[in-house]
Amino acid sequence: MSHTTEATYVPIVHSASVSIEVAPVIQILEQLIEAANLSLKLQVTSIERKLSQKVRQQLSDEYQRPVFIIDDKGQLSLLTHHISVAPDWKSLQRRVVSAGRKSEMLLQACKLTDQSQVLDATAGFGHDSLILASTGAQVTMLERNPLMALLLMYEQHLMSQQANWQKLMVRLKVVCADSAQFMEALSAANQPEQEVSHSSYDVIYLDPMFPENSYENAATGKGAKVGKHMQALHHIAQPPDNTEEQRLLTLALNKVVPGGRVVVKRPAAAPLFAQSNPDESWHNDVLRFDAYFNKA
Ligand SMILES: C[S@@+](CC[C@H](N)C(=O)[O-])C[C@H]1O[C@@H](n2cnc3c(N)ncnc32)[C@H](O)[C@@H]1O
Structure with a gap:
Protein backbone atom coordinates (compact mmCIF):
# COMPACT_ATOMS: atom_id res chain seq x y z
CA MET A 1 0.00 0.00 0.00
CA SER A 2 1.63 3.31 -0.93
CA HIS A 3 1.83 6.10 1.62
CA THR A 4 1.52 9.69 0.56
CA THR A 5 1.57 11.01 4.14
CA GLU A 6 4.62 12.83 5.48
CA ALA A 7 7.20 10.56 7.09
CA THR A 8 7.25 10.23 10.88
CA TYR A 9 10.68 10.72 12.45
CA VAL A 10 11.50 7.82 14.77
CA PRO A 11 14.36 8.04 17.24
CA ILE A 12 16.57 4.94 17.25
CA VAL A 13 18.95 4.91 20.20
CA HIS A 14 21.96 2.75 20.93
CA VAL A 55 18.21 4.52 31.27
CA ARG A 56 15.34 3.09 29.20
CA GLN A 57 12.86 4.70 31.58
CA GLN A 58 14.69 8.01 31.26
CA LEU A 59 14.66 7.75 27.45
CA SER A 60 10.96 6.95 27.50
CA ASP A 61 10.26 10.02 29.64
CA GLU A 62 12.56 12.21 27.56
CA TYR A 63 11.07 11.33 24.17
CA GLN A 64 7.42 10.98 25.24
CA ARG A 65 6.78 8.82 22.16
CA PRO A 66 7.78 5.37 20.93
CA VAL A 67 11.52 4.96 20.39
CA PHE A 68 13.49 2.11 18.82
CA ILE A 69 16.45 0.90 20.82
CA ILE A 70 19.30 -1.36 19.81
CA ASP A 71 20.58 -3.13 22.90
CA ASP A 72 24.10 -4.31 23.62
CA LYS A 73 23.46 -7.62 21.88
CA GLY A 74 22.16 -5.85 18.81
CA GLN A 75 18.51 -6.69 19.47
CA LEU A 76 16.00 -4.14 18.17
CA SER A 77 13.09 -3.31 20.51
CA LEU A 78 10.33 -0.77 20.66
CA LEU A 79 10.37 1.32 23.83
CA THR A 80 7.12 2.92 24.89
CA HIS A 81 5.88 4.04 28.31
CA HIS A 82 8.89 2.42 30.07
CA ILE A 83 8.31 -0.96 28.40
CA SER A 84 10.67 -2.29 25.74
CA VAL A 85 9.45 -5.18 23.63
CA ALA A 86 10.65 -7.14 20.61
CA PRO A 87 8.82 -9.82 18.59
CA ASP A 88 11.41 -12.37 19.80
CA TRP A 89 10.12 -15.16 17.53
CA LYS A 90 12.81 -17.53 18.83
CA SER A 91 10.96 -17.69 22.15
CA LEU A 92 8.07 -19.37 20.32
CA GLN A 93 10.20 -22.21 18.98
CA ARG A 94 8.62 -24.90 21.17
CA ARG A 95 5.06 -23.83 20.31
CA VAL A 96 5.92 -23.59 16.62
CA VAL A 97 7.36 -27.09 16.57
CA SER A 98 4.50 -28.68 18.53
CA ALA A 99 1.77 -26.68 16.79
CA GLY A 100 1.75 -29.35 14.11
CA ARG A 101 0.02 -31.58 16.68
CA LYS A 102 -2.90 -29.13 16.66
CA SER A 103 -2.63 -28.66 20.42
CA GLU A 104 -3.22 -24.94 19.91
CA MET A 105 -6.79 -23.68 20.32
CA LEU A 106 -6.04 -21.16 17.58
CA LEU A 107 -5.46 -24.04 15.16
CA GLN A 108 -8.54 -25.93 16.31
CA ALA A 109 -10.55 -22.82 15.42
CA CYS A 110 -8.81 -22.12 12.10
CA LYS A 111 -8.70 -25.70 10.72
CA LEU A 112 -5.78 -25.12 8.35
CA THR A 113 -4.00 -27.40 5.91
CA ASP A 114 -0.65 -26.87 4.24
CA GLN A 115 -2.60 -25.57 1.23
CA SER A 116 -4.41 -22.84 3.19
CA GLN A 117 -4.09 -19.15 2.45
CA VAL A 118 -4.50 -17.09 5.61
CA LEU A 119 -4.84 -13.36 6.17
CA ASP A 120 -3.79 -12.32 9.69
CA ALA A 121 -5.52 -8.94 9.63
CA THR A 122 -4.04 -7.71 12.95
CA ALA A 123 -0.46 -9.00 13.03
CA GLY A 124 0.88 -7.25 16.18
CA PHE A 125 4.09 -9.06 17.18
CA GLY A 126 3.36 -11.86 14.71
CA HIS A 127 3.12 -14.58 17.37
CA ASP A 128 -0.21 -15.94 16.17
CA SER A 129 0.98 -15.71 12.55
CA LEU A 130 3.89 -17.99 13.40
CA ILE A 131 1.55 -20.61 14.89
CA LEU A 132 -0.73 -20.33 11.84
CA ALA A 133 2.20 -20.71 9.43
CA SER A 134 3.60 -23.67 11.38
CA THR A 135 0.86 -25.78 9.74
CA GLY A 136 2.38 -25.18 6.31
CA ALA A 137 -0.19 -22.46 5.48
CA GLN A 138 0.83 -19.23 3.74
CA VAL A 139 0.15 -16.22 5.96
CA THR A 140 -0.17 -12.60 4.87
CA MET A 141 0.35 -10.43 7.94
CA LEU A 142 -1.29 -7.00 8.01
CA GLU A 143 -0.15 -4.40 10.52
CA ARG A 144 -1.25 -0.79 10.25
CA ASN A 145 1.23 0.74 12.69
CA PRO A 146 4.42 1.35 10.65
CA LEU A 147 6.69 0.96 13.70
CA MET A 148 5.20 -2.46 14.42
CA ALA A 149 5.37 -3.37 10.73
CA LEU A 150 9.07 -2.48 10.64
CA LEU A 151 9.73 -4.56 13.78
CA LEU A 152 8.03 -7.53 12.08
CA MET A 153 9.92 -7.07 8.81
CA TYR A 154 13.24 -6.85 10.66
CA GLU A 155 12.44 -9.95 12.73
CA GLN A 156 11.53 -11.85 9.57
CA HIS A 157 14.78 -10.71 7.97
CA LEU A 158 16.82 -11.91 10.98
CA MET A 159 15.05 -15.23 11.34
CA SER A 160 15.42 -15.90 7.61
CA GLN A 161 19.18 -16.17 8.27
CA GLN A 162 18.59 -19.13 10.62
CA ALA A 163 18.63 -22.40 8.68
CA ASN A 164 15.93 -24.05 10.82
CA TRP A 165 13.53 -21.10 10.44
CA GLN A 166 13.90 -20.48 6.72
CA LYS A 167 11.05 -22.69 5.52
CA LEU A 168 8.65 -21.03 7.92
CA MET A 169 9.86 -17.53 7.04
CA VAL A 170 9.12 -17.90 3.33
CA ARG A 171 5.49 -18.62 4.16
CA LEU A 172 5.09 -15.21 5.86
CA LYS A 173 4.50 -11.91 4.14
CA VAL A 174 4.35 -8.71 6.18
CA VAL A 175 2.34 -5.81 4.75
CA CYS A 176 1.92 -2.42 6.42
CA ALA A 177 -1.74 -1.65 5.81
CA ASP A 178 -5.04 -1.01 7.49
CA SER A 179 -6.87 -4.30 7.11
CA ALA A 180 -10.26 -2.76 6.27
CA GLN A 181 -8.67 -0.75 3.45
CA PHE A 182 -6.63 -3.76 2.34
CA MET A 183 -9.68 -6.03 2.18
CA GLU A 184 -11.70 -3.38 0.34
CA ALA A 185 -8.92 -3.07 -2.21
CA LEU A 186 -8.52 -6.84 -2.70
CA SER A 187 -10.81 -6.96 -5.67
CA ALA A 188 -10.06 -3.45 -6.91
CA ALA A 189 -8.10 -3.26 -10.13
CA ASN A 190 -5.65 -0.65 -8.83
CA GLN A 191 -4.17 -2.72 -5.99
CA PRO A 192 -0.36 -2.93 -6.46
CA GLU A 193 0.46 -6.48 -7.51
CA GLN A 194 3.40 -7.03 -5.20
CA GLU A 195 1.21 -6.71 -2.12
CA VAL A 196 -1.70 -8.91 -3.10
CA SER A 197 -1.47 -12.38 -4.48
CA HIS A 198 -5.06 -13.42 -3.74
CA SER A 199 -8.52 -11.99 -4.05
CA SER A 200 -9.78 -14.25 -1.26
CA TYR A 201 -8.48 -16.37 1.63
CA ASP A 202 -9.41 -19.65 3.30
CA VAL A 203 -9.18 -18.05 6.73
CA ILE A 204 -9.11 -14.45 7.86
CA TYR A 205 -7.92 -14.05 11.43
CA LEU A 206 -8.67 -11.03 13.61
CA ASP A 207 -7.10 -10.33 16.99
CA PRO A 208 -8.13 -6.72 17.52
CA MET A 209 -7.21 -4.66 20.55
CA PHE A 210 -9.63 -4.69 23.46
CA PRO A 211 -9.79 -2.59 26.64
CA GLU A 212 -6.95 -3.48 29.00
CA ASN A 213 -9.32 -4.71 31.72
CA SER A 214 -11.18 -7.13 29.40
CA TYR A 215 -9.45 -10.18 30.81
CA GLU A 216 -11.05 -9.52 34.18
CA ASN A 217 -13.86 -11.72 35.39
CA ALA A 218 -16.94 -9.45 35.54
CA ALA A 219 -18.12 -10.99 38.83
CA THR A 220 -14.86 -11.02 40.79
CA GLY A 221 -12.90 -8.22 39.10
CA LYS A 222 -9.95 -10.62 39.06
CA GLY A 223 -8.31 -12.02 36.02
CA ALA A 224 -5.24 -12.70 33.97
CA LYS A 225 -2.75 -9.85 33.87
CA VAL A 226 -2.01 -8.57 30.39
CA GLY A 227 1.50 -9.60 29.25
CA LYS A 228 4.32 -7.17 28.49
CA HIS A 229 3.74 -7.27 24.71
CA MET A 230 0.07 -6.39 25.08
CA GLN A 231 0.86 -3.69 27.67
CA ALA A 232 3.11 -2.00 25.13
CA LEU A 233 0.52 -2.33 22.35
CA HIS A 234 -2.11 -0.68 24.52
CA HIS A 235 -0.03 2.49 24.33
CA ILE A 236 0.19 2.55 20.55
CA ALA A 237 -3.01 0.90 19.24
CA GLN A 238 -6.69 1.46 19.97
CA PRO A 239 -9.55 -1.05 20.28
CA PRO A 240 -12.03 -0.77 17.37
CA ASP A 241 -15.43 0.79 18.02
CA ASN A 242 -18.62 -1.04 17.09
CA THR A 243 -18.74 0.52 13.59
CA GLU A 244 -15.18 -0.62 12.84
CA GLU A 245 -15.92 -4.09 14.18
CA GLN A 246 -18.98 -4.38 11.89
CA ARG A 247 -16.93 -3.17 8.93
CA LEU A 248 -14.07 -5.60 9.60
CA LEU A 249 -16.35 -8.61 10.07
CA THR A 250 -18.47 -7.86 6.99
CA LEU A 251 -15.41 -7.30 4.80
CA ALA A 252 -13.66 -10.40 6.15
CA LEU A 253 -16.69 -12.63 5.55
CA ASN A 254 -16.83 -11.31 1.97
CA LYS A 255 -13.15 -12.11 1.43
CA VAL A 256 -13.08 -15.72 2.58
CA VAL A 257 -13.82 -18.44 0.05
CA PRO A 258 -17.15 -20.32 0.28
CA GLY A 259 -16.64 -22.80 3.13
CA GLY A 260 -13.92 -20.56 4.57
CA ARG A 261 -14.04 -18.85 7.94
CA VAL A 262 -13.27 -15.71 9.88
CA VAL A 263 -11.78 -16.38 13.30
CA VAL A 264 -11.80 -13.70 16.02
CA LYS A 265 -9.71 -13.90 19.21
CA ARG A 266 -11.30 -12.37 22.31
CA PRO A 267 -10.73 -12.36 26.05
CA ALA A 268 -12.91 -15.22 27.42
CA ALA A 269 -15.54 -12.95 28.93
CA ALA A 270 -15.47 -10.19 26.28
CA PRO A 271 -18.67 -9.24 24.45
CA LEU A 272 -19.24 -10.64 20.96
CA PHE A 273 -17.24 -9.03 18.16
CA ALA A 274 -19.51 -6.72 16.13
CA GLN A 275 -22.33 -8.05 18.35
CA SER A 276 -22.47 -11.08 16.04
CA ASN A 277 -23.08 -14.64 17.19
CA PRO A 278 -20.35 -16.99 15.97
CA ASP A 279 -21.08 -20.31 14.25
CA GLU A 280 -18.64 -22.08 16.55
CA SER A 281 -16.52 -21.11 19.53
CA TRP A 282 -13.55 -22.48 21.46
CA HIS A 283 -12.48 -21.18 24.86
CA ASN A 284 -10.44 -21.69 27.98
CA ASP A 285 -10.42 -19.58 31.17
CA VAL A 286 -8.58 -16.71 29.51
CA LEU A 287 -9.28 -16.71 25.78
CA ARG A 288 -12.03 -17.36 23.27
CA PHE A 289 -11.81 -17.97 19.53
CA ASP A 290 -15.11 -17.26 17.73
CA ALA A 291 -15.48 -18.60 14.17
CA TYR A 292 -17.86 -17.17 11.55
CA PHE A 293 -18.36 -19.34 8.48
CA ASN A 294 -18.92 -18.27 4.90
CA LYS A 295 -21.85 -20.55 4.16
CA ALA A 296 -22.34 -19.35 0.58
C1 LIG B 1 -3.89 -7.49 19.84
S1 LIG B 1 -2.65 -7.09 18.71
C2 LIG B 1 -2.40 -8.57 17.80
C3 LIG B 1 -1.44 -9.51 18.44
C4 LIG B 1 -1.06 -10.65 17.51
N1 LIG B 1 -2.17 -11.55 17.29
C5 LIG B 1 0.15 -11.41 18.02
O1 LIG B 1 0.09 -12.64 18.09
O2 LIG B 1 1.18 -10.77 18.31
C6 LIG B 1 -3.46 -6.10 17.50
C7 LIG B 1 -2.53 -5.50 16.46
O3 LIG B 1 -3.30 -5.24 15.29
C8 LIG B 1 -3.00 -3.96 14.80
N2 LIG B 1 -4.26 -3.49 14.20
C9 LIG B 1 -5.39 -3.14 14.84
N3 LIG B 1 -6.34 -2.82 13.96
C10 LIG B 1 -5.80 -2.98 12.72
C11 LIG B 1 -6.30 -2.80 11.41
N4 LIG B 1 -7.53 -2.37 11.18
N5 LIG B 1 -5.47 -3.06 10.38
C12 LIG B 1 -4.19 -3.49 10.59
N6 LIG B 1 -3.68 -3.67 11.82
C13 LIG B 1 -4.47 -3.41 12.87
C14 LIG B 1 -2.58 -3.13 15.99
O4 LIG B 1 -1.71 -2.07 15.59
C15 LIG B 1 -1.88 -4.18 16.85
O5 LIG B 1 -0.50 -4.24 16.54
Whole structure:
Protein backbone atom coordinates (compact mmCIF):
# COMPACT_ATOMS: atom_id res chain seq x y z
CA MET A 1 0.00 0.00 0.00
CA SER A 2 1.63 3.31 -0.93
CA HIS A 3 1.83 6.10 1.62
CA THR A 4 1.52 9.69 0.56
CA THR A 5 1.57 11.01 4.14
CA GLU A 6 4.62 12.83 5.48
CA ALA A 7 7.20 10.56 7.09
CA THR A 8 7.25 10.23 10.88
CA TYR A 9 10.68 10.72 12.45
CA VAL A 10 11.50 7.82 14.77
CA PRO A 11 14.36 8.04 17.24
CA ILE A 12 16.57 4.94 17.25
CA VAL A 13 18.95 4.91 20.20
CA HIS A 14 21.96 2.75 20.93
CA SER A 15 24.77 2.82 23.44
CA ALA A 16 28.13 4.06 22.12
CA SER A 17 29.73 1.01 23.77
CA VAL A 18 27.46 -1.49 22.00
CA SER A 19 29.40 -4.66 21.23
CA ILE A 20 28.05 -5.14 17.70
CA GLU A 21 28.32 -2.96 14.61
CA VAL A 22 25.25 -0.73 14.48
CA ALA A 23 25.65 0.61 10.93
CA PRO A 24 24.60 -2.64 9.18
CA VAL A 25 21.49 -2.87 11.40
CA ILE A 26 20.48 0.68 10.45
CA GLN A 27 21.21 -0.05 6.81
CA ILE A 28 18.90 -3.07 6.80
CA LEU A 29 16.15 -1.10 8.55
CA GLU A 30 16.44 1.65 5.96
CA GLN A 31 16.29 -0.86 3.14
CA LEU A 32 13.16 -2.41 4.65
CA ILE A 33 11.57 1.05 5.07
CA GLU A 34 12.28 1.84 1.44
CA ALA A 35 11.19 -1.51 0.03
CA ALA A 36 7.88 -1.39 1.89
CA ASN A 37 7.43 2.34 1.33
CA LEU A 38 6.89 2.90 5.07
CA SER A 39 6.32 6.51 6.10
CA LEU A 40 9.20 6.48 8.60
CA LYS A 41 12.54 8.26 8.88
CA LEU A 42 15.07 6.99 11.42
CA GLN A 43 16.94 9.48 13.61
CA VAL A 44 19.94 7.59 14.94
CA THR A 45 21.30 8.66 18.35
CA SER A 46 24.30 7.20 20.14
CA ILE A 47 24.41 7.70 23.91
CA GLU A 48 27.33 7.22 26.29
CA ARG A 49 25.32 5.27 28.89
CA LYS A 50 24.48 1.56 28.72
CA LEU A 51 20.80 0.86 28.05
CA SER A 52 19.96 -0.32 31.57
CA GLN A 53 16.33 -0.44 32.70
CA LYS A 54 16.80 2.93 34.42
CA VAL A 55 18.21 4.52 31.27
CA ARG A 56 15.34 3.09 29.20
CA GLN A 57 12.86 4.70 31.58
CA GLN A 58 14.69 8.01 31.26
CA LEU A 59 14.66 7.75 27.45
CA SER A 60 10.96 6.95 27.50
CA ASP A 61 10.26 10.02 29.64
CA GLU A 62 12.56 12.21 27.56
CA TYR A 63 11.07 11.33 24.17
CA GLN A 64 7.42 10.98 25.24
CA ARG A 65 6.78 8.82 22.16
CA PRO A 66 7.78 5.37 20.93
CA VAL A 67 11.52 4.96 20.39
CA PHE A 68 13.49 2.11 18.82
CA ILE A 69 16.45 0.90 20.82
CA ILE A 70 19.30 -1.36 19.81
CA ASP A 71 20.58 -3.13 22.90
CA ASP A 72 24.10 -4.31 23.62
CA LYS A 73 23.46 -7.62 21.88
CA GLY A 74 22.16 -5.85 18.81
CA GLN A 75 18.51 -6.69 19.47
CA LEU A 76 16.00 -4.14 18.17
CA SER A 77 13.09 -3.31 20.51
CA LEU A 78 10.33 -0.77 20.66
CA LEU A 79 10.37 1.32 23.83
CA THR A 80 7.12 2.92 24.89
CA HIS A 81 5.88 4.04 28.31
CA HIS A 82 8.89 2.42 30.07
CA ILE A 83 8.31 -0.96 28.40
CA SER A 84 10.67 -2.29 25.74
CA VAL A 85 9.45 -5.18 23.63
CA ALA A 86 10.65 -7.14 20.61
CA PRO A 87 8.82 -9.82 18.59
CA ASP A 88 11.41 -12.37 19.80
CA TRP A 89 10.12 -15.16 17.53
CA LYS A 90 12.81 -17.53 18.83
CA SER A 91 10.96 -17.69 22.15
CA LEU A 92 8.07 -19.37 20.32
CA GLN A 93 10.20 -22.21 18.98
CA ARG A 94 8.62 -24.90 21.17
CA ARG A 95 5.06 -23.83 20.31
CA VAL A 96 5.92 -23.59 16.62
CA VAL A 97 7.36 -27.09 16.57
CA SER A 98 4.50 -28.68 18.53
CA ALA A 99 1.77 -26.68 16.79
CA GLY A 100 1.75 -29.35 14.11
CA ARG A 101 0.02 -31.58 16.68
CA LYS A 102 -2.90 -29.13 16.66
CA SER A 103 -2.63 -28.66 20.42
CA GLU A 104 -3.22 -24.94 19.91
CA MET A 105 -6.79 -23.68 20.32
CA LEU A 106 -6.04 -21.16 17.58
CA LEU A 107 -5.46 -24.04 15.16
CA GLN A 108 -8.54 -25.93 16.31
CA ALA A 109 -10.55 -22.82 15.42
CA CYS A 110 -8.81 -22.12 12.10
CA LYS A 111 -8.70 -25.70 10.72
CA LEU A 112 -5.78 -25.12 8.35
CA THR A 113 -4.00 -27.40 5.91
CA ASP A 114 -0.65 -26.87 4.24
CA GLN A 115 -2.60 -25.57 1.23
CA SER A 116 -4.41 -22.84 3.19
CA GLN A 117 -4.09 -19.15 2.45
CA VAL A 118 -4.50 -17.09 5.61
CA LEU A 119 -4.84 -13.36 6.17
CA ASP A 120 -3.79 -12.32 9.69
CA ALA A 121 -5.52 -8.94 9.63
CA THR A 122 -4.04 -7.71 12.95
CA ALA A 123 -0.46 -9.00 13.03
CA GLY A 124 0.88 -7.25 16.18
CA PHE A 125 4.09 -9.06 17.18
CA GLY A 126 3.36 -11.86 14.71
CA HIS A 127 3.12 -14.58 17.37
CA ASP A 128 -0.21 -15.94 16.17
CA SER A 129 0.98 -15.71 12.55
CA LEU A 130 3.89 -17.99 13.40
CA ILE A 131 1.55 -20.61 14.89
CA LEU A 132 -0.73 -20.33 11.84
CA ALA A 133 2.20 -20.71 9.43
CA SER A 134 3.60 -23.67 11.38
CA THR A 135 0.86 -25.78 9.74
CA GLY A 136 2.38 -25.18 6.31
CA ALA A 137 -0.19 -22.46 5.48
CA GLN A 138 0.83 -19.23 3.74
CA VAL A 139 0.15 -16.22 5.96
CA THR A 140 -0.17 -12.60 4.87
CA MET A 141 0.35 -10.43 7.94
CA LEU A 142 -1.29 -7.00 8.01
CA GLU A 143 -0.15 -4.40 10.52
CA ARG A 144 -1.25 -0.79 10.25
CA ASN A 145 1.23 0.74 12.69
CA PRO A 146 4.42 1.35 10.65
CA LEU A 147 6.69 0.96 13.70
CA MET A 148 5.20 -2.46 14.42
CA ALA A 149 5.37 -3.37 10.73
CA LEU A 150 9.07 -2.48 10.64
CA LEU A 151 9.73 -4.56 13.78
CA LEU A 152 8.03 -7.53 12.08
CA MET A 153 9.92 -7.07 8.81
CA TYR A 154 13.24 -6.85 10.66
CA GLU A 155 12.44 -9.95 12.73
CA GLN A 156 11.53 -11.85 9.57
CA HIS A 157 14.78 -10.71 7.97
CA LEU A 158 16.82 -11.91 10.98
CA MET A 159 15.05 -15.23 11.34
CA SER A 160 15.42 -15.90 7.61
CA GLN A 161 19.18 -16.17 8.27
CA GLN A 162 18.59 -19.13 10.62
CA ALA A 163 18.63 -22.40 8.68
CA ASN A 164 15.93 -24.05 10.82
CA TRP A 165 13.53 -21.10 10.44
CA GLN A 166 13.90 -20.48 6.72
CA LYS A 167 11.05 -22.69 5.52
CA LEU A 168 8.65 -21.03 7.92
CA MET A 169 9.86 -17.53 7.04
CA VAL A 170 9.12 -17.90 3.33
CA ARG A 171 5.49 -18.62 4.16
CA LEU A 172 5.09 -15.21 5.86
CA LYS A 173 4.50 -11.91 4.14
CA VAL A 174 4.35 -8.71 6.18
CA VAL A 175 2.34 -5.81 4.75
CA CYS A 176 1.92 -2.42 6.42
CA ALA A 177 -1.74 -1.65 5.81
CA ASP A 178 -5.04 -1.01 7.49
CA SER A 179 -6.87 -4.30 7.11
CA ALA A 180 -10.26 -2.76 6.27
CA GLN A 181 -8.67 -0.75 3.45
CA PHE A 182 -6.63 -3.76 2.34
CA MET A 183 -9.68 -6.03 2.18
CA GLU A 184 -11.70 -3.38 0.34
CA ALA A 185 -8.92 -3.07 -2.21
CA LEU A 186 -8.52 -6.84 -2.70
CA SER A 187 -10.81 -6.96 -5.67
CA ALA A 188 -10.06 -3.45 -6.91
CA ALA A 189 -8.10 -3.26 -10.13
CA ASN A 190 -5.65 -0.65 -8.83
CA GLN A 191 -4.17 -2.72 -5.99
CA PRO A 192 -0.36 -2.93 -6.46
CA GLU A 193 0.46 -6.48 -7.51
CA GLN A 194 3.40 -7.03 -5.20
CA GLU A 195 1.21 -6.71 -2.12
CA VAL A 196 -1.70 -8.91 -3.10
CA SER A 197 -1.47 -12.38 -4.48
CA HIS A 198 -5.06 -13.42 -3.74
CA SER A 199 -8.52 -11.99 -4.05
CA SER A 200 -9.78 -14.25 -1.26
CA TYR A 201 -8.48 -16.37 1.63
CA ASP A 202 -9.41 -19.65 3.30
CA VAL A 203 -9.18 -18.05 6.73
CA ILE A 204 -9.11 -14.45 7.86
CA TYR A 205 -7.92 -14.05 11.43
CA LEU A 206 -8.67 -11.03 13.61
CA ASP A 207 -7.10 -10.33 16.99
CA PRO A 208 -8.13 -6.72 17.52
CA MET A 209 -7.21 -4.66 20.55
CA PHE A 210 -9.63 -4.69 23.46
CA PRO A 211 -9.79 -2.59 26.64
CA GLU A 212 -6.95 -3.48 29.00
CA ASN A 213 -9.32 -4.71 31.72
CA SER A 214 -11.18 -7.13 29.40
CA TYR A 215 -9.45 -10.18 30.81
CA GLU A 216 -11.05 -9.52 34.18
CA ASN A 217 -13.86 -11.72 35.39
CA ALA A 218 -16.94 -9.45 35.54
CA ALA A 219 -18.12 -10.99 38.83
CA THR A 220 -14.86 -11.02 40.79
CA GLY A 221 -12.90 -8.22 39.10
CA LYS A 222 -9.95 -10.62 39.06
CA GLY A 223 -8.31 -12.02 36.02
CA ALA A 224 -5.24 -12.70 33.97
CA LYS A 225 -2.75 -9.85 33.87
CA VAL A 226 -2.01 -8.57 30.39
CA GLY A 227 1.50 -9.60 29.25
CA LYS A 228 4.32 -7.17 28.49
CA HIS A 229 3.74 -7.27 24.71
CA MET A 230 0.07 -6.39 25.08
CA GLN A 231 0.86 -3.69 27.67
CA ALA A 232 3.11 -2.00 25.13
CA LEU A 233 0.52 -2.33 22.35
CA HIS A 234 -2.11 -0.68 24.52
CA HIS A 235 -0.03 2.49 24.33
CA ILE A 236 0.19 2.55 20.55
CA ALA A 237 -3.01 0.90 19.24
CA GLN A 238 -6.69 1.46 19.97
CA PRO A 239 -9.55 -1.05 20.28
CA PRO A 240 -12.03 -0.77 17.37
CA ASP A 241 -15.43 0.79 18.02
CA ASN A 242 -18.62 -1.04 17.09
CA THR A 243 -18.74 0.52 13.59
CA GLU A 244 -15.18 -0.62 12.84
CA GLU A 245 -15.92 -4.09 14.18
CA GLN A 246 -18.98 -4.38 11.89
CA ARG A 247 -16.93 -3.17 8.93
CA LEU A 248 -14.07 -5.60 9.60
CA LEU A 249 -16.35 -8.61 10.07
CA THR A 250 -18.47 -7.86 6.99
CA LEU A 251 -15.41 -7.30 4.80
CA ALA A 252 -13.66 -10.40 6.15
CA LEU A 253 -16.69 -12.63 5.55
CA ASN A 254 -16.83 -11.31 1.97
CA LYS A 255 -13.15 -12.11 1.43
CA VAL A 256 -13.08 -15.72 2.58
CA VAL A 257 -13.82 -18.44 0.05
CA PRO A 258 -17.15 -20.32 0.28
CA GLY A 259 -16.64 -22.80 3.13
CA GLY A 260 -13.92 -20.56 4.57
CA ARG A 261 -14.04 -18.85 7.94
CA VAL A 262 -13.27 -15.71 9.88
CA VAL A 263 -11.78 -16.38 13.30
CA VAL A 264 -11.80 -13.70 16.02
CA LYS A 265 -9.71 -13.90 19.21
CA ARG A 266 -11.30 -12.37 22.31
CA PRO A 267 -10.73 -12.36 26.05
CA ALA A 268 -12.91 -15.22 27.42
CA ALA A 269 -15.54 -12.95 28.93
CA ALA A 270 -15.47 -10.19 26.28
CA PRO A 271 -18.67 -9.24 24.45
CA LEU A 272 -19.24 -10.64 20.96
CA PHE A 273 -17.24 -9.03 18.16
CA ALA A 274 -19.51 -6.72 16.13
CA GLN A 275 -22.33 -8.05 18.35
CA SER A 276 -22.47 -11.08 16.04
CA ASN A 277 -23.08 -14.64 17.19
CA PRO A 278 -20.35 -16.99 15.97
CA ASP A 279 -21.08 -20.31 14.25
CA GLU A 280 -18.64 -22.08 16.55
CA SER A 281 -16.52 -21.11 19.53
CA TRP A 282 -13.55 -22.48 21.46
CA HIS A 283 -12.48 -21.18 24.86
CA ASN A 284 -10.44 -21.69 27.98
CA ASP A 285 -10.42 -19.58 31.17
CA VAL A 286 -8.58 -16.71 29.51
CA LEU A 287 -9.28 -16.71 25.78
CA ARG A 288 -12.03 -17.36 23.27
CA PHE A 289 -11.81 -17.97 19.53
CA ASP A 290 -15.11 -17.26 17.73
CA ALA A 291 -15.48 -18.60 14.17
CA TYR A 292 -17.86 -17.17 11.55
CA PHE A 293 -18.36 -19.34 8.48
CA ASN A 294 -18.92 -18.27 4.90
CA LYS A 295 -21.85 -20.55 4.16
CA ALA A 296 -22.34 -19.35 0.58
C1 LIG B 1 -3.89 -7.49 19.84
S1 LIG B 1 -2.65 -7.09 18.71
C2 LIG B 1 -2.40 -8.57 17.80
C3 LIG B 1 -1.44 -9.51 18.44
C4 LIG B 1 -1.06 -10.65 17.51
N1 LIG B 1 -2.17 -11.55 17.29
C5 LIG B 1 0.15 -11.41 18.02
O1 LIG B 1 0.09 -12.64 18.09
O2 LIG B 1 1.18 -10.77 18.31
C6 LIG B 1 -3.46 -6.10 17.50
C7 LIG B 1 -2.53 -5.50 16.46
O3 LIG B 1 -3.30 -5.24 15.29
C8 LIG B 1 -3.00 -3.96 14.80
N2 LIG B 1 -4.26 -3.49 14.20
C9 LIG B 1 -5.39 -3.14 14.84
N3 LIG B 1 -6.34 -2.82 13.96
C10 LIG B 1 -5.80 -2.98 12.72
C11 LIG B 1 -6.30 -2.80 11.41
N4 LIG B 1 -7.53 -2.37 11.18
N5 LIG B 1 -5.47 -3.06 10.38
C12 LIG B 1 -4.19 -3.49 10.59
N6 LIG B 1 -3.68 -3.67 11.82
C13 LIG B 1 -4.47 -3.41 12.87
C14 LIG B 1 -2.58 -3.13 15.99
O4 LIG B 1 -1.71 -2.07 15.59
C15 LIG B 1 -1.88 -4.18 16.85
O5 LIG B 1 -0.50 -4.24 16.54
